[in-house]
Amino acid sequence: MAYTSNGATIEADEEGYLINITEWDEGLADQIAKDEGITMSPEHWEVVNFLREYYSEYQIAPAVRVLTKAIAKKMGPDKGNNKYLYELFPYGPGKQACKIAGLPKPTGCV
Amino acid sequence: MAAPFDTPVLGDVTERGIPALKAGAMAGSKPYVAAAAHQEPLGFPGVLEDGWEKKAIGHMGELLGKYRSLQVFMDICVKCGACTDKCHFFLGTSDPKNMPVARADLFRSVYRRYFTAAGKLAPGLVGAREMNKETLDEWFNYFHQCSQCRRCSVFCPYGIDTAEISMAARDIMDAIGQGQKYCNEIIGKVHRIGNNLGLPPPALLDTLEGLEEDMEADTGVAVKMPIDVHGAEVLLVTPSADFFAEPHVLGLIGYAKVFHAAGTSWTLSTKASEAGNFGMFIGNYEQMRKISLRIREAALELGVKRIIFGECGHAWRVAYSFLNTLAGPWDFLDPRYPVPQHILEFTNDLISRKGIKLDKSGNDGMVLTVHDSCNVARGARMGDKPGGQFTIPRDVIRASVPKFVDMHPDTICDKTFCCGGGGGLLTDELIELRVKGSVPRMEALKAVVEQDGVTHMAAMCAICKAQFTKILPYFGHDREMVVSVHQLVSNAIVLGDND
Ligand code: SF4
Ligand code: SF4
Numbered sequence: 001m002a003y004t005s006n007g008a009t010i011e012a013d014e015e016g017y018l019i020n021i022t023e024w025d026e027g028l029a030d031q032i033a034k035d036e037g038i039t040m041s042p043e044h045w046e047v048v049n050f051l052r053e054y055y056s057e058y059q060i061a062p063a064v065r066v067l068t069k070a071i072a073k074k075m076g077p078d079k080g081n082n083k084y085l086y087e088l089f090p091y092g093p094g095k096q097a098c099k100i101a102g103l104p105k106p107t108g109c110v
Numbered sequence: 111m112a113a114p115f116d117t118p119v120l121g122d123v124t125e126r127g128i129p130a131l132k133a134g135a136m137a138g139s140k141p142y143v144a145a146a147a148h149q150e151p152l153g154f155p156g157v158l159e160d161g162w163e164k165k166a167i168g169h170m171g172e173l174l175g176k177y178r179s180l181q182v183f184m185d186i187c188v189k190c191g192a193c194t195d196k197c198h199f200f201l202g203t204s205d206p207k208n209m210p211v212a213r214a215d216l217f218r219s220v221y222r223r224y225f226t227a228a229g230k231l232a233p234g235l236v237g238a239r240e241m242n243k244e245t246l247d248e249w250f251n252y253f254h255q256c257s258q259c260r261r262c263s264v265f266c267p268y269g270i271d272t273a274e275i276s277m278a279a280r281d282i283m284d285a286i287g288q289g290q291k292y293c294n295e296i297i298g299k300v301h302r303i304g305n306n307l308g309l310p311p312p313a314l315l316d317t318l319e320g321l322e323e324d325m326e327a328d329t330g331v332a333v334k335m336p337i338d339v340h341g342a343e344v345l346l347v348t349p350s351a352d353f354f355a356e357p358h359v360l361g362l363i364g365y366a367k368v369f370h371a372a373g374t375s376w377t378l379s380t381k382a383s384e385a386g387n388f389g390m391f392i393g394n395y396e397q398m399r400k401i402s403l404r405i406r407e408a409a410l411e412l413g414v415k416r417i418i419f420g421e422c423g424h425a426w427r428v429a430y431s432f433l434n435t436l437a438g439p440w441d442f443l444d445p446r447y448p449v450p451q452h453i454l455e456f457t458n459d460l461i462s463r464k465g466i467k468l469d470k471s472g473n474d475g476m477v478l479t480v481h482d483s484c485n486v487a488r489g490a491r492m493g494d495k496p497g498g499q500f501t502i503p504r505d506v507i508r509a510s511v512p513k514f515v516d517m518h519p520d521t522i523c524d525k526t527f528c529c530g531g532g533g534g535l536l537t538d539e540l541i542e543l544r545v546k547g548s549v550p551r552m553e554a555l556k557a558v559v560e561q562d563g564v565t566h567m568a569a570m571c572a573i574c575k576a577q578f579t580k581i582l583p584y585f586g587h588d589r590e591m592v593v594s595v596h597q598l599v600s601n602a603i604v605l606g607d608n609d
Contacts, residue, residue: 014142014291014539015538015539058310058312058313058316059310059313060307060308060309060310060313062317063317063320063353063354063355063359064354064355064356064359065317065320065321065324065356065359066316066317066320069320069324082356082590086589092580094355095538104308106307106308106354107292107295107296107299107306107307107308108296108299108305108306108307108308108349108350108351108354108386108572109306109349109350109351109355109358109386109422109536109572109573109575109576110307110351110354110355110358110576
């Protein structure tokens with residue numbers, strides 16, 4: 001499949017994960033989120049931005065626990081848990097948030 | 111994204127009947143086909159090329175010659191029907207092609223056409239079938255609706271193992287250029303990066319450091335997560351999901367606490383940062399061997415004396431049943447210990463000789479049941495007594511929690527039902543199949559929840575844990591209802607005052 005953003009065609013795989021992660025921008029994130037039934041709030045952005053930061057350092061999305069710890073630090077301990085992240089990203093913070101952040105899907109037994 | 115579907119209504123586990131057939135119910139269920147980029151690094155053709163039909167038959171002939179069992183399975187089925195209602199995918203989908211005998215017949219009908227005299231002369235009379243695109247598509251769909259759980263083989267009077275037939279079918283499809291994306295992409299990552307997740311060493315080190323901080327904050331004890339430590343006694347090989355996902359990581363914390371409390375020096379390895387071996391799911395011996403050899407190399411490089419496997423079902427089958435052939439001999443390891451050993455054997459041994467102390471109040475309020483993983487139950491053993499793979503996990507759980515109950519006897523031990531996500535099917539596009547395939551397990555779980563107040567179900571396999579986390583909410587349960595066995599040990603273990 002593919003997205004159109006600012007007149008450009010951006011290639012994605014069968015499930016909507018970007019083929020070339022450098023083609024990501026914030027407008028595209030809004031659009032992917034909308035397709036997923038999500039309206040991006042500042043809280044969604046906190047998560048997406050953290051995923052992108054972590055990815056640029058480690059070439060992989062953070063483990064669930066690394067993410068919840070980081071969110072607790074940024075947004076307060078009441079939000080640093082799996083339940084809150086699932087409220088933001090009902091299809092799972094790992095996969096759905098990665099898709100919106102333009103990152104590859106975590107694979108394996110997860 | 112997968113099309114919407116209705117979550118099945120659960121029946122009564124004590125009155126399970128044969129479902130009314132719905133022909134073609136799952137005819138459209140299939141995983142993504144692997145792209146050339148996921149095929150070629152494994153040495154498979156990128157796409158179907160001209161002449162693939164002939165190549166498929168050629169490869170089938172090779173496999174029939176190489177594996178006696180496959181040849182025998184082709185010829186001895188008497189169509190008695192004993193296996194028909196034993197497959198969770200048939201029970202959950204009502205699609206008659208998900209009866210094990212029907213699945214095997216997809217392979218058998220092609221075998222008849224090309225490898226039996228009757229099939230060559232009068233194919234119509236003996237149900238023989240051409241290998242063509244229509245056949246291939248049906249193979250692709252229905253051999254990816256088999257989780258290779260081997261439950262059918264327990265009930266077959268001849269021991270026909272449809273799992274082995276599925277593996278052979280997938281191997282043939284890879285060899286002609288129609289592989290499955292999920293498995294082949296992951297195997298590529300194992301070779302390139304070291305594990306199924308694609309977790310590079312710096313990310314792994316960072317994750318482990320974070321876990322050490324968490325454990326110290328929780329317990330006040332500096333429990334370590336050592337990695338690449340030369341001269342450690344034990345190399346722990348565990349699924350990479352243990353570094354990444356919940357509840358897997360809580361199990362990993364449990365292993366670390368057990369090693370700490372026992373005073374056993376241990377290490378993880380960046381090279382062998384994956385226990386899983388998807389080479390088995392695709393039925394490819396060469397891939398299985400290559401993936402296993404990483405463990406040998408890591409053990410030699412680190413100079414360890416023992417190898418212990420973490421909680422992973424199919425990894426344990428490969429390790430227990432095939433590791434010696436694939437990557438042996440293991441004469442450089444300490445002969446006083448089993449090669450390889452399962453973490454549950456290690457922990458159970460410590461519990462029984464009071465090498466660690468457990469305080470059940472760490473799991474107060476929890477009522478446990480356990481899901482036997484198919485590959486542990488029917489593909490391996492634990493300990494030195496028959497049935498150890500059933501008693502050892504239960505003994506460890508009982509020692510850790512206030513109350514334990516088993517599910518219905520038709521759904522446990524050697525008759526356990528697959529979680530619905532095994533055998534390389536744990537991928538989002540197969541979610542309908544996964545939800546429906548979990549029905550027999552969910553029915554049995556519902557019964558113990560209602561009758562015995564079960565609050566949690568323990569699992570000993572990374573796939574089972576991920577599958578249940580995903581599908582439990584479809585049936586009204588909390589996703590955190592599934593726990594790692596060593597998560598229970600972790601909650602109960604007494605740290606600090608052991609000698
Ligand atoms: S191996 Fe398991 S999934 Fe495959 S046909 Fe037999 S019972 Fe069904
Ligand atoms: S139980 Fe065995 S012999 Fe009977 S139909 Fe099934 S595979 Fe064939």
